[in-house]
Amino acid sequence: MEALKGAVLLYLVVRSALSPVLVVANDPSPLQDICVADLSSPVKVNGYVCKDPDAVTVNDFIYHGLHNRGDTNNGNRQKTTQVFVTQLPGLNTLGAAFARLDFDVGGINVPHTHPRATEIFLVMEGALYMGFITTANKLFVTTLYKGDVFVFPRGLVHFQINVGSGPALAFAGFNSQAPGLLQIAPSLFNSTPPIDDSVLRNGFRTDQATVDQIRSNFRTA
Template identity: 45%
Template sequence: MLPILFLFLSLLLLPSSHAADFCVADLTGHLTPSGYECKEESSVTTDDFVFSGLGVPGNTSNIIKAAVTPAFVAQFPGVNGLGISAARLDLAPRGVIPLHTHPAASEFLVVTQGTICAGFISTANNVYYKTLKTGDSMLFPQGLLHFQVNGDGTKAMAIVSFSSPSPGLQITAFALFANNLPSALVETVTFLDDAEVKKLKKLLGGTG
């Protein structure tokens, strides 16, 4: 019994290591599906765990009249490996976050100002949407197409959190019309006519 007790005490008295407590991203490296490599703990500071960007309004002077301020791992190294991140959404009157998907994360939205019509489409093509008022929240399951629209005459804002430090983003309209995929192919896969495809490509910066 005594040898077991001494072994237990010796393990308790070993120098502790905090390497598993966190893995602050070394942004000089490369992002991989499992995240960034960790910074040396000796170079980690409190600032790695603090992000002030969510308190700054985004610039909504653009084609969608909306702005997303991310607190993903690239902006907030402390979330690396922790399975979380966040962002701020600013929507001017009639602003829209177009149909998009986050391949690597589910999303949790909280409206902090104004009203936002938000929804998602399931893989069975069922639509779930609702106009949310200040204080309301909504979930968007991982990988599903979803959107947020401010149809009101006043600005709206929301804070969103994600189940990944790097949730990924693909906006459907930009994926289709902001690239160099030949228009004939886009017309085939979208059932749109040539004039409409070329109009959208011109609007969103695509070619082909």
């Protein structure tokens, strides 16, 4: 009987090692009630170290100001007001974040990704054309109006643009305290140090003059 048990155990270990593994990724679960981010600490970890609990106050769990419209006086005519862990230290280790998005007429939240979070998006006012692209280059796109909700899967390129006749307002929630933001065009044409032009010419199948023009647009934005 002991030999049989040993053989079964060995089989399960080998089977688990050879079988495909399902991985569900998100911010790690907290191991204590609160871990308010100590944003002044020089210690760098995957997240933020915890503030001394005796120094924590209720203000560490409050963010003021999302009733104010964001300043859309920029090239995209759009403003995202983030409420991530750096704005709300009480979010540290809780796996959540929030944002307000304001759009002028024609304003665009340019194609971008959040490498660490899925985003759920609620339209409060206006009409927003939005969508995301899968790794198979399939586009899922629609126009949403007041009260509509859309979800952008984690890490996929997505965008929103105001196609209405007036300003638009939306709110977004994320399942990470620090979702990350990678805007596609600026990351390619305005990185530090810059990507070699040959990569951009060949990657976009274009010429040097076009690469130079696009670079100049971002550097003067």
